[in-house]
Amino acid sequence: MKFTVKIKINLARNKVIELFDSTENLKKWQPGLLSFEHQSGTPGEVGAKSRLQYKMGKREIEMVETITVKNLPDEFSGIYEAKGVWNEVKNYFYEVDKNTTKWVSENEFRCSGFMKIIAFFMSGSFKKETMKYLEYFKEFTENS
Numbered sequence: 001m002k003f004t005v006k007i008k009i010n011l012a013r014n015k016v017i018e019l020f021d022s023t024e025n026l027k028k029w030q031p032g033l034l035s036f037e038h039q040s041g042t043p044g045e046v047g048a049k050s051r052l053q054y055k056m057g058k059r060e061i062e063m064v065e066t067i068t069v070k071n072l073p074d075e076f077s078g079i080y081e082a083k084g085v086w087n088e089v090k091n092y093f094y095e096v097d098k099n100t101t102k103w104v105s106e107n108e109f110r111c112s113g114f115m116k117i118i119a120f121f122m123s124g125s126f127k128k129e130t131m132k133y134l135e136y137f138k139e140f141t142e143n144s
Contacts (some may be wrong), residue, residue: 003127006104007134011141013093013101017073019141023050032056034128039064046070052080064105087109103134130137 009016012138019025021044027033034053041048046067054061065075069077069090090106107130 013095015103029136
């Protein structure tokens, strides 16, 4: 399943990128994030792998992030893998004007096993949940 979500942030692109490109800020805009732990490669650079743990409702989810493109301020992309889920996220940041940034997030999900059944019946929730994170980030950045 593929989809794209976008949001305008009322902040200059350089400031948006500064806040986005900080692992210390992740917990400030990603509710449920329990930990972010670098695993291999140069932290924050292409090829780096990190382990993220989330609490979502009563479930704990662990995923591995692999950075595939880091061409900031234009693009930051990665692969996110969890049990039964492979997710490629391509994030693009566009300067609308000196005080406004547009964030476009292209997502592809591939699911297997039980998650394939869940994804079939709840495909709209994947897009809705992804959009929530863009909204959380917008709120975080505009209030920083």
